[in-house]
Amino acid sequence: MIQFTKISLLACFCCLMFSKVKSQSNFTIQSPDKKISLSVNQSANKLIIYNLKFGNEFVIENSLVGFELSKPKIKLNTFTWLSTDTSSVNETWKPVWGEVSEIRNQYKKLVVHLKSTSNVLLDLEFRIFNEGLGFRYYFPEQADFKHFIVKNELTQFKLSGNHKTFWIPGDYDTNEYLYNTTLLSEIDATKAANQEKDIALQSLIGKNSIQTPLMMKSKTGLYINIHEAALVNYPVMHLDLDKATLTLTSHLTPDAVGNKAYLQTPFNTPWRVINVSDKAEKILESKMILNLNEPSKITDASWIKPQKFIGMWWEMHVGKSDWFKASGKHGANTENVKKYIDFAAENNFDGVLVEGWNQGWEDWFGNWKEDVFDFVSPYDDYNVNYLSEYAKQKGVKIIMHHETSGSATNYERHIDKAFDFMKNHGMNTVKTGYVGKIIPRGEHHDSQWMVNHYERVAKKAAENQIMVEAHEPAHPTGLHRTYPNWLANEAARGNEFNNAPTLGLRPEHETILPFTRLMGGPMDYTPGFFHFNLIQYDPSRKQKVKTTLTKQLALYVTIYSPLQMAGDFPENFQKYPDAFQFIRDVPVDWDDTKVISAEPGEYVVTARKKKNSEDWYLGSISDENSRKMNFKLDFLKENTEYEATIYKDGPKASWDKNPQDYVIEKMKVNNKSSLSLQMAAGGGFAVSFKKL
Template sequence: MKRLLFFVAFAAMAIFGRAEDLSSPNGNMKLTFELQDGIPTYQLSLNGHAIIKPSQLGLELKDTESLLDGFTIENSTNSAFDETWQPVWGESSSIRNNYNELAVTLKQPSTNRILLIRFRVFDDGLGFRYEFPQQDNLNYFVVKKERSEFAMAGDHTAWWIPGDYDTQEYDYTTSKLSEIGGLMENAITPNSSQTPISATAVQTALMMKTDDGYYINLHEAALKDYSCMHLELDDKNMVFESVLTPDAVGNMAYMQTPCTTPWRTVIACNNAADILMSNITLNLNEPCAYETTDWIKPVKYIGVWWEMITGKSSWSYTNLPSVKLGKTDYSKTTPNGTHAANTKHVKDYIDFAAENGFDAVLVEGWNEGWEDWFGKSKDYVFDFVTPYPDFDVKALREYALSKNVKLMMHHETSGSVRNYERHLDTAYRFMADNGYNSVKSGYVGDIIPRGEYHYGQWMVNHYLYAVKKAADYKIMVNAHEAVRPTGLCRTYPNLIGNESARGTEYEAFGGNNVNHTTILPFTRLTGGPMDYTPGIFEPDVSVHNPDNNSRVRTTLARQLALYVTMYSPLQMAADLPEVYQQHMDAFQFIKDVAIDWDKTLVLEAEPGDFITYARKAKGSNTWFVGRTNDEEARTSEISFDFLSPDKKYIATVYADAKDANWETNPKAYEIKKYVVSSKSVLRQFCASGGGYAIRIVPVEDKAELKGLKKL
């Protein structure tokens, strides 16, 4: 009888487009799908509270009828899924993937075409995508516009950056949705390559908070063979619609069935911490594509980098206005005297890395071509294998090997992706032959082929091609200026890091907003780790370069906290070795902090204000805590109830001094040790632009407790 009722209900749905509901495993998240006059729509609620109001779905196609309306329901299936999987590296050693699924097959009788929309409802949100089965009447097609809607239930507070086809390197603006249009002009700041979209277009991951305390995050997952999605706001009706990145001739995506779009994601919680703990983006990606992963390892590194960013040193070997690879004889040129990537200097960095237990040294500016790489739209700009005369590849390879330190390769493409692909195999083979197992790639400037954007389908395919090709040589990739991450590191874990946002380098270009690192974990890090390059101990950039008056808008204590709050399995100690030598007591935390984790907890969180994480190091009983604070001085209060109740621990707290302030006294910090247990509570002052970092280790010998105060 139950089966009969099911088919009767299904038949009614097929004929009339009756709504179909799907709940999350815990029953709190509810999706409703229905056809309204042949148009697919969905809505989402949490605890009966509207998260997404009725919103339309579909796509416009080029030179053929759209996939927007005129549908009937051909089929509908429900299923459930529950697994626990282990990432190669991550914020937790295991991740649960638990959802209920609704797959709706739609038929468009006028064209006899089929479109399947797949929904997955998790306890903390929703993922949906379009799927195009192989069929007679839809084989090759071009997407003109995707019209996925996200109708908001109110004028929410949002943390946003301008929609742009070429860059994410903007400071975040906090405003009501209705205020975005009026603030957009000032939010768009200069960049080496940028293409703003409109007065109300913003980028994902977009973080919002409702007036009644619900938190909503819009993003995408598993971005492959498709263009990156932005969101265009209808600020009269508070409805976002997807905006895809076009190619050089204005098309959004070229498709061949069978195929799918990326997942569109909605994370929703009534606790900010739950947004940070969500694994929806990772769970909507496929399992690891590699049979063996023992060559993929988290990396803590230093680098010949910050001194060039500040202007103390240069990437280029000469001051020639123009060079040509294979034509310019550098042995007959006059060195400029500021080139940082020279053999002696790099050896000094290798020594510092070895002395302090770092895995690798990044070297930028080692290869020919840096004299005229920037802003020239130059095709054959680098060959990625030919060093300057003062950089001895063989000697440095052997020296690094003798110190048990890896060198990290740098491949700046200058946006000439065609050139990079022509050299890619040779460049990776050169790395493998010389002991480099990780590369920082860069895509500064306008893209070649000319007319392509950083976030279009062509470039999305390139970024993944480079990662998969790197795997052939057992190389890990840290891509800067690439498309923002969408959880692909689950499938391709050698994608060990990205920049894809405004990172520490901007602190030397005028500074980031003080609250920047209290927002990024809610936005940029939703899709994967960020190579934020923390650890700047000298905030006054003019110390390195008298012509640069920029200041790093942070206290020293917060720089330590970033190793915990800005998650990455790739962590850089970005400042100069001579600066660290002045603060070796604080530098100890950077030496100690883990970069791979068994467990992660969020102890305090409010986007734009503060975040406090606690993380347990992988394979260890050592915990680390980090707190990043905005411009308002606050007192943080955390419990240590995450510790084992039958153990005592020693907590080393690196914190702002009472008179610390990012602007007036940034290097004022204090280091204290306490005996703590699972019953301990810490009340800790956090300065403007400040924070704190804690290392917590189990007591092995009671003698360790001598002279320590109990917290």
Template sequence: MKKSFLVVLLLSTGLRVSGQTAAPLTARLGQVSLTFAMASGGQPTYAVQFGSQTVLKPSRLGLALADGQGFEGPLELVGSETKEVDETWQPVWGEVKTIRNHYQQLTVHLRQPAAPSRQLDIVFRIFADGVGFRYEFPAQPTLQYFTVQDEKTEFNLPANHKAFWIPGDYDSNEYTYSTTRLSEVNSANIEAIQLKSAPQRVQTPLMLKSDDGLYINIHEAALVNYPALMLNVDTKTFGLSSQLVPDATGTGAKAYLQAPEHTPWRTVIVSNKAPDVLASKLVLNLNEPTKLTETSWIQPQKFVGVWWEMHVNKASWNYADVSNIKLAGTDWSKLTPNGHHGANTANVKRYIDFAAKYGLQSVLVEGWNVGWEDWAGNWKEEVFDFVTPYPDFNVQELQQYAQSKGVKLMMHHETSSSVTNYERRQDAAYRFMQEHNYDAVKTGYVGRIIPRGEHHDGQWMVNHYVRTAQKTADNHIMVDMHESVRPTGLHRTYPNWLASEAARGNEFNAWSSGNPPEHETILPFTRLIGGPMDYTPGIFQIKLDDWNPQRNQGKQVHTTLTKQLALYVTLYSPLQMAADLPEAYEKHLDAFQFIRDVPVDWDDTRILLAEPGEFITTARKAKGKDEWYVGSITDENARQQQIKLDFLTPGQRYEATIYADGKGASWDKNPGAYQIRKQKVDSKTTIKLQLAPGGGTAISLKPVGK
């Protein structure tokens, strides 16, 4: 359902003035204002203000084309118009029930003063919490097929802001965040995940904070048919310039387009309050409405899975311990099983029983299909066929067993980044899913991309992710993509695209130095600005050497147990995993109750307290219920917080169940200590929270008699 109010005010349409003499154009909404101007050399520029504070100084706009006849300037302004849009719409699922989309739009029409006199439009949308803009290429005789060589977009910051950043790696987002001044950005000594980044290149979303308390987030929206945006940091002037991910040709080409066409939106969220950044719907509003005509089959859900036991070296993805396996021609029944393959029928039934007993909707199974023996690191083309199970995984038996228990099985398609192979096999793979009652799939893209030379975040792969979202939707399949490009709000257009990983998830705690306690307090300000993350929270066995002392020595999750509960509220996703093993939860069923209770779809969200890199406290109202859930997390520092429950329904009493860090708890020395208490509260109550170092608190608020 959508309600809209549209005002269109045409200004200077058809006006022709030279780039040197055009008067600046300004659009404003609330405290945010944008000024467009032509520089003396005929280059378009823009600047952004928040009240009296400068967000961006005059910054260059433009694109270079491969034929040398692009839009770097000189250009002339030949017309402009403005309009106001104020509408509301309801997402299929989300953090709130209704979203307001209110903006002032300024469109400027530019033209090359000399032949071939190509035309370019730049569309700006000014919201109360920031701006978005994109380049549009109208249909025209002199611009049909063209190649974008570089984008000249700049974001010129006025000062040496604090920045929360990860390296601008074209092939991975799986880094811990560095917190430095812009002048100190340097990834030269950070170990690259897949491709070494230029030292001063960072990824978006980039979170910034000025010394005078302005919070700025730079990202993009509606990334379709175009490479992802990285940013080059000038550590002396504090200017940011766009860096697009190149293609495989080695020519420096970035995007192959055909007019009429447009780029993704470049986004700048700004506020003097950190919670406003987390509450912003600017990126989502810049995406197109859903392309799906019927969405009742899309079901947000919680799940468990045969997954974490492989990460903690209790089981394996592969069935046999051999190498040099070929997909075609291997007789899998003759391979000697290694005895610790996790995706076997009996073990999967154990997870199904657990999900059915405790009300979780589905069970993910990784390592069920042949090919895992030598898939990693070999840059192989034919690795998986996505339809052939290992001998110890009985597809039909598990289908019937899951159905008898009222539980769904979730498919796993690890492509090994052999994407051409996956695309050839997608139709057969999705038919297989439908035949065996799977309606959700987790895809993975570990490794270097095939076609060789393409990048995870380049145009070719961006188009693959969108095609996969559309193809799964056509088959009524929900999708969760791992190792994909970071999201840009496309879950509005494709609501079956429930989540992505595209960042350093909880799994890194099992086989690396792990995620520092501040990590989860930064992710909502960075990665989650573009969309939900499958972070896989809910680890209860914090010290991992209990699973395998020899291989997990000294490894642990860098949070307390109750912080893992709070993550279900602070890290939004409509697809949440109870990521630990069933036996870990059965030791702490009182704490596991919060995971059972907490919803994954919401009618309202309130960011109560937030500061990037330090703490976040979020309250959410369950979809269709008068129940609220609160999550509060901190970095390595202990904190006391007081939260007012004035978001509760006035006059209604609630029972608060508070899952808090126990006495002496800390993420490093005593992470498993917790306490649970209950108290009656109402909208006038204030609750005092005591967060341990690396800790958190989770609260459920359910109505009781008045």
């Protein structure tokens, strides 16, 4: 499936030459398009220093690398520079599913072979793309250094200015924070975290600690994004900011005893990734993180299918029904689930998510209890055999829900039988959940043990031909390339936070998400709310969904995911059949993607070409401001007529006053056409372009 087109390895003579001359300790390499350049140097006191430039402008100023170990108790930060290798790669590969059908992987590579003054061999591998830099540490096999324990990673990212920054507080257990937009110097994670009242569990790191993907914009107009790729067998990296020097330093998530990672040579760390461009759209189009992940480990991927689904979920969040049976309004009863199956079948949804189907919800949260669910015991009003058969007849799949309440040990104990149960009932997709304090106690959602757990679940699911989406996992880092059955994750503040009484969401939220959380991979954001005042369900719910209706439609395009929910429940969709048509139509797998226009915190306009089709879909969203967007349709196929169906905010629409005012227009267009469309405050529009 993957086409390798290796261009060249620099001649060995060249490498040897480098390893002999003095200049070995000062090495510069440029991106294929020569716009970005990396320098790696050695200081007089044996430190290794790198910096990164975009044109003549520093993106990362001189920054250090290295480690502190707790076993053996040594630092790896002063080195002998042994030798240097360079090479370049230019290849393309085809993802199993995605935003585009083919991905180019083009970079120049620099490997610096080091030996620490404490006698440990350590390589630094840099890959420089047209979009930025990825680098990682590699511990080769060596005689006297095999097992080791990381106390701290010392990687620095020294920024060149007091950038505008889109950030959430560093936290070992949650990434469900609202984004903050401030200058670097104004970051106060403690203050931001203290304003949050609706996150199930917080483990704040400190005032100056923030999370990746971290989006920044320099005063000179550079867009800079820092994240990690291929987070495997290693804890999540957070970032500590030193405001005096504007330096970010890697802050790894600790385990129960304060260690960070238990490793064994040979070992590659995850990639530290710096995406940079003078165009915001290029950040969103970058495939660097995917390119830095390993190819798919699933040889036969024919059973993996992007999916659109509905589910019994939002009705529980808004208080119409409940997860646990003794509540007296148990949602997952046979009759109710049947209704969802019928609706899914009528509207061509692939799946129906059913939450609250299994015993254990009575005391599932807040007790740090280990044995909560067994994942195979339905409540007695949920006829799993009947519903499995019924769904099968209707051509719909029931999506399994495995809420673990954070008790990962318990989930691992039951997972084999749980997957057997799924297969015996014709289910092949599972939504996992990790709400609550982690067990093993003292571990965190972001610690190495849990990072390994999420991967174990994805691997075991793959062995069972099961697709996974995880809620409350560690932040995604492109592993969906390696495990394409791992379709999506939550790992951010989702649409459900429209139900949160305190901060909720802000209209700008979805314009920041693509530049932050979504850099790591697809999200189950659960768009598609058609009702906005939640008080209609429950008098205590004063909160509102903070978008217009057509913005909810646009999210199916601006937020990429191979697994898209239609979040609202059937009767609410049935009231707006014309608008609902867009959700019925919009695909979840694409041949191509064009980010037409974007600015973090303000707007995103994205067009995508349906898989194996000439049809296109476009989504455009705005923050709290009304905006007119003008754009050409030059992405459409040449010499081809399309019927465009435009779902746009009505003239009186606004997220806070009139979210349900919308207009649907149809017109003929081609690739010479332009559109000029108004978005309401907190609004947006969606367009389908069907080839005539």
